[in-house]
Amino acid sequence: MTNSGERxxxxxxxxxxxVLDGISPHTKIGFTINQAAAALREGTLTPVELCERCxxxxxxxxxxxxxxxxxxxxxLQQARAAERRFKLGRPLSKLDGIPFATKDNYCxxxxxxxxxxNMLRGFVPPYTATVVQRLxxxxxxxxxxxxxxxxxxxxxxxxxxxxxxxxxxSYSLQRRLASRGNVVEKLANDAPESRPMEDLGDWCISGGxxxxxxxxxxxxxxxxxxxxxxxxxxxxxxxxxxxxxxxxTAGLLPRHGLIPLVNSMDVPGIFVSSAPDAAxxxxxxxxxxxxxSTAVQDPPPSFELLEEPNVHDLIVGxxxxxxxxxxxxxxxxxxxxxxxxxxxxxxxxxxxxLPHTLYSIVCYHVxxxxxxxxxMACYDGIEYGHRSNVGSFTEEQYAATRHxxxxxxVRGRILAGNYFLLRKNRARFYKKAQQVRRLILEDFRRVFDxxxxxxxxxxxxxxxxxxxxxxxEDYCLRSAQHDVFTTPANMAGEARWWHDEVK
Amino acid sequence: MLMRxxxxxxxxxxxxxxxxxxxxxxxxxxxxxxxxxxxxxIEPAMVEHLERLSLVAFATAEGVERxxxxxxxxxxxxxxxxxxxxxxxxxxxEGFAPLRDDHVTQASTEKILANASKSKEEYFVAPPDMxxxxxxxxxxSLPVGPSKTRDSNKRPLVDxxxxxxxxxxGSSDHSFNLRKSQQGSFAPPPYRPNGQGEVxxxxxxxxxxxx
Numbered sequence: 081m082t083n084s085g086e087r088x089x090x091x092x093x094x095x096x097x098x099v100l101d102g103i104s105p106h107t108k109i110g111f112t113i114n115q116a117a118a119a120l121r122e123g124t125l126t127p128v129e130l131c132e133r134c135x136x137x138x139x140x141x142x143x144x145x146x147x148x149x150x151x152x153x154x155x156l157q158q159a160r161a162a163e164r165r166f167k168l169g170r171p172l173s174k175l176d177g178i179p180f181a182t183k184d185n186y187c188x189x190x191x192x193x194x195x196x197x198n199m200l201r202g203f204v205p206p207y208t209a210t211v212v213q214r215l216x217x218x219x220x221x222x223x224x225x226x227x228x229x230x231x232x233x234x235x236x237x238x239x240x241x242x243x244x245x246x247x248x249x250s251y252s253l254q255r256r257l258a259s260r261g262n263v264v265e266k267l268a269n270d271a272p273e274s275r276p277m278e279d280l281g282d283w284c285i286s287g288g289x290x291x292x293x294x295x296x297x298x299x300x301x302x303x304x305x306x307x308x309x310x311x312x313x314x315x316x317x318x319x320x321x322x323x324x325x326x327x328x329t330a331g332l333l334p335r336h337g338l339i340p341l342v343n344s345m346d347v348p349g350i351f352v353s354s355a356p357d358a359a360x361x362x363x364x365x366x367x368x369x370x371x372x373s374t375a376v377q378d379p380p381p382s383f384e385l386l387e388e389p390n391v392h393d394l395i396v397g398x399x400x401x402x403x404x405x406x407x408x409x410x411x412x413x414x415x416x417x418x419x420x421x422x423x424x425x426x427x428x429x430x431x432x433x434l435p436h437t438l439y440s441i442v443c444y445h446v447x448x449x450x451x452x453x454x455x456m457a458c459y460d461g462i463e464y465g466h467r468s469n470v471g472s473f474t475e476e477q478y479a480a481t482r483h484x485x486x487x488x489x490v491r492g493r494i495l496a497g498n499y500f501l502l503r504k505n506r507a508r509f510y511k512k513a514q515q516v517r518r519l520i521l522e523d524f525r526r527v528f529d530x531x532x533x534x535x536x537x538x539x540x541x542x543x544x545x546x547x548x549x550x551x552x553e554d555y556c557l558r559s560a561q562h563d564v565f566t567t568p569a570n571m572a573g574e575a576r577w578w579h580d581e582v583k
Numbered sequence: 584m585l586m587r588x589x590x591x592x593x594x595x596x597x598x599x600x601x602x603x604x605x606x607x608x609x610x611x612x613x614x615x616x617x618x619x620x621x622x623x624x625i626e627p628a629m630v631e632h633l634e635r636l637s638l639v640a641f642a643t644a645e646g647v648e649r650x651x652x653x654x655x656x657x658x659x660x661x662x663x664x665x666x667x668x669x670x671x672x673x674x675x676x677e678g679f680a681p682l683r684d685d686h687v688t689q690a691s692t693e694k695i696l697a698n699a700s701k702s703k704e705e706y707f708v709a710p711p712d713m714x715x716x717x718x719x720x721x722x723x724s725l726p727v728g729p730s731k732t733r734d735s736n737k738r739p740l741v742d743x744x745x746x747x748x749x750x751x752x753g754s755s756d757h758s759f760n761l762r763k764s765q766q767g768s769f770a771p772p773p774y775r776p777n778g779q780g781e782v783x784x785x786x787x788x789x790x791x792x793x794x
Contacts, residue, residue, distance in 0.1 A: 464698035514670030
């Protein structure tokens with residue numbers, strides 16, 4: 081066998097290993113919910129086996145730092161209970177026995193919920209968030225709480241106190257081959273993660289702020305995960321990690337138990353590896369909740385997807401403003417290709433305009449800071465959370481507590497928010513931002529009123545940057561750039577649905 | 584298989600002149616967002632005022648600079664004509680958010696107090712609501728030194744012990760201090776200082792606020 085023949089075989093083996101390692105969206109070992117549910121029903125897989133497999137993946141990929149807390153014991157307990165139900169032939173639902181993870185800003189009774197902040201480091205909620213409870217009631221198995229940016233402020237999952245979340249694609253064969261000279265030597269290695277990327281230069285960010293949920297789902301440590309989406313915090317990491325990320329319409333999924341960042345924009349987000357899975361989850365979690373008066377009142381529609389989707393009657397809008405400055409050629413190519421494929425398949429693809437897209441990041445920036453200044457006011461160290469030993473008087477102690485436990489991002493937003501809320505500034509900034517927000521909402525309404533069924537746009541300007549590139553930019557500027565495509569939907573409240581095929 | 588066929592069809596058809604609807608060049612630039620405005624100066628008095636309102640400190644000159652940049656960035660909104668536009672205060676303005684009667688439906692003193700660092704019987708404990716000798720609080724009284732680099736976030740002001748390496752443990756590993764207190768009625772008792780420079784206050788606040 082020639083040297084190149086040998087290399088060819090080794091390369092194929094490594095490629096197969098990459099697939100088996102669960103970092104490909106077409107993974108063989110990581111199941112979609114539908115596949116896993118079918119296997120569990122047939123008995124070819126048991127809930128305990130599936131749970132153990134996911135926990136093993138979580139342990140194997142610990143270097144990604146995707147999890148803050150892994151609840152192995154309780155997960156196995158839940159899996160055993162699911163197994164008993166399957167033996168009796170009485171699974172609770174399609175989600176019975178399916179392992180999942182939630183971002184660490186969802187309250188889970190008895191399990192610490194930190195928001196990746198020192199402020200809530202030891203906080204153990206006495207109740208569980210509604211959406212999480214609905215999943216548990218259907219038999220889903222919670223494997224852990226995932227890492228994030230502190231209090232969900234950020235678009236890289238690099239700013240939490242438990243450290244950054246690394247993108248599993250940093251360890252893809254392609255990247256490793258690109259950075260190593262000796263191909264055969266590398267391929268002979270038995271584990272892809274045995275050569276950390278640190279010594280090679282850099283790893284890629286997973287996106288944020290729900291980076292941990294994305295990374296965990298991408299490597300198969302869970303079959304789906306919950307994130308939150310305020311300005312793109314589910315769609316951004318989903319795009320960077322090669323997953324389907326869904327931001328539901330505001331109000332569809334109740335927010336009780338989701339520690340708020342911006343009340344008027346927060347929604348629970350969903351990470352899955354296929355679109356039909358997202359439909360199952362949406363159906364499982366959507367609907368009225370007595371404990372959240374901003375949740376939808378009427379029963380939601382059914383979220384069944386067609387077996388054979390037909391795009392013939394679909395009208396797809398391409399908003400022209402979404403070719404923003406800085407859009408990378410790869411992303412443009414994927415966008416163009418997808419639009420053209422839809423047109424070839426029979427959809428009617430047309431140009432539309434959302435003229436106020438340009439201002440969405442500025443608008444978001446002001447509204448976010450203002451609501452953060454208000455929401456973060458509850459952290460004074462008295463009722464829960466970190467409490468400083470400094471200060472004998474109220475203001476001193478509150479200030480020391482907040483100063484010690486918040487990172488610079490959180491502090492900066494609180495200060496900016498209070499600046500915008502000063503009486504002399506309120507009309508100029510806050511009221512103005514609210515007016516611009518209405519203009520953005522009206523842009524969307526105008527387009528949908530013309531009969532457009534959906535709009536197709538990029539999610540991010542580029543693929544996942546390296547951590548060096550990401551931290552080189554100034555914080556304000558970088559989140560402004562990275563969030564330009566995702567923030568408009570949060571301000572309008574509309575559902576957005578992303579599937580990145582480029583990765 | 585289908586995707587491969589689609590690529591072939593696409594290639595052939597594009598060759599015949601189907602033009603994509605996706606714009607191949609940026610349709611706007613950062614310059615189109617420009618708005619001539621002077622960089623606002625943040626006076627020391629303003630810095631102090633904001634710190635007092637926020638009860639967080641800027642900590643470094645960099646923090647003040649960041650605020651200036653944030654304000655300058657926000658000035659871009661002024662270039663939008665919003666004459667006659669109603670501010671959008673809530674996404675649910677066309678619906679209604681139901682309210683319920685203000686009765687206690689679930690209350691467990693034990694659970695509510697469980698996360699408090701300091702509590703006494705069935706009360707939270709707060710420092711007295713007084714200001715210091717200077718007559719106001721200011722950030723310079725924080726016993727922490729300013730750090731000069733952007734790494735300020737990596738050097739915690741208080742030495743929080745590093746998080747335990749993430750190991751697998753069950754929820755049963757959590758133990759939190761459950762105060763043995765009676766589950767009583769929710770009526771707050773009269774305020775009484777305990778004479779030790781501390782005030783016990785009856786406050787129930789949850790980290791969740793909705794609507």
